[in-house]
Amino acid sequence: MDKPTIENEEKRYNKFQWFVFVVLIPTLFTIAIVWIVLSVAGINVLKVAEEKIPFIAESNKEKEKAQSSVQLEKQIGELEAKIQDREEETSKLEDLIDSRDEAIQRSELEKEQLEKEIEELRIAQDEDKLAFKDIIRTYETMSAKKSAPIITELGDDEAVRILSNIKADTLASIMEQMNPEDAARLTKKLTVNSEQNDSQAE
Structure with a gap:
């Protein structure tokens, strides 16, 4: 009884050892050599594996989509903030x-x-000049006997202003x-008034 069980166990170990030495180790060794050769050749093995193996590729695409949607939302938020800033500006x-x-x-x-006020002042000034000229003409047409007492009753400034504009012969009279x-x-x-006018004219 003991011999057959030992033989069976040995057969099982022999099959496992055969699988490890003949199949598993050479396969892993081959994969390692291929990986090294492809890496030296400049091929990214992980990237190729992700593209070729369906479930890895799909999970990576989903991750990329999620990342890109997050990035897009972030960019949209930044652009909306910029638009709001521009609108405020x-x-x-x-x-x-x-x-x-x-x-x-x-x-x-x-x-x-x-301009209206200046024009009104000019008009008023012109009217004052005309009125003053009329006053001068009136004094010049009056007799000296009648105009002399009137002029002496005026204030000195007004009297001087009138007398300085009257003709010389009328002034003398x-x-x-x-x-x-x-x-x-x-x-x-x-x-004094004549001297001031002469100095201003100079």
């Missing part, structure tokens, strides 16, 4: 442009208003009709 620029346009419109309105004190005072002021 555009809105700020539009507000700035609007405020500048309003400032330009205000300054144009102010300019128009100032009016001065003759004034009392000596008034004539002397106004003559002195006329002289």
Whole structure:
């Protein structure tokens, strides 16, 4: 009884040993040599295996898809953030442009208003000049006897202004009709006024 079981076990060990030495070790040795040769030749064995073996290729494709979808979502998020930033910048620029346009419109309105005021002042000044010329003509047509007392009753500045614009012969007649004190005072002021006008003209 003992002999057959020992023989059976030996046969089993012999078959296993034969499988290991004849099949398994040469196969592993061959795979290792092929791997080394292909690696030296520049071929990525793992990559080729991933492409050729179906379940590895599919799992890698799924991983790549998942990674690419995550990357795409990240890029979309970044682009949306950039778009929002650009929209905010555009809105700020539009507000700035609007405020500048309003400032330009205000300054144009102010300019128009100032031009109107200047024109009104020029018209008023022209009217004043015409009115003053009329006053001068009136004094020149009046007799010296009547105009002298009126001029002495005016303030000195107004009297000097009128007398400095009257013709010389009319001025002499009016001065003759004034009392000596008034004539002397106004003559002195006329002289000062004439000197100031001469210095300004220079």
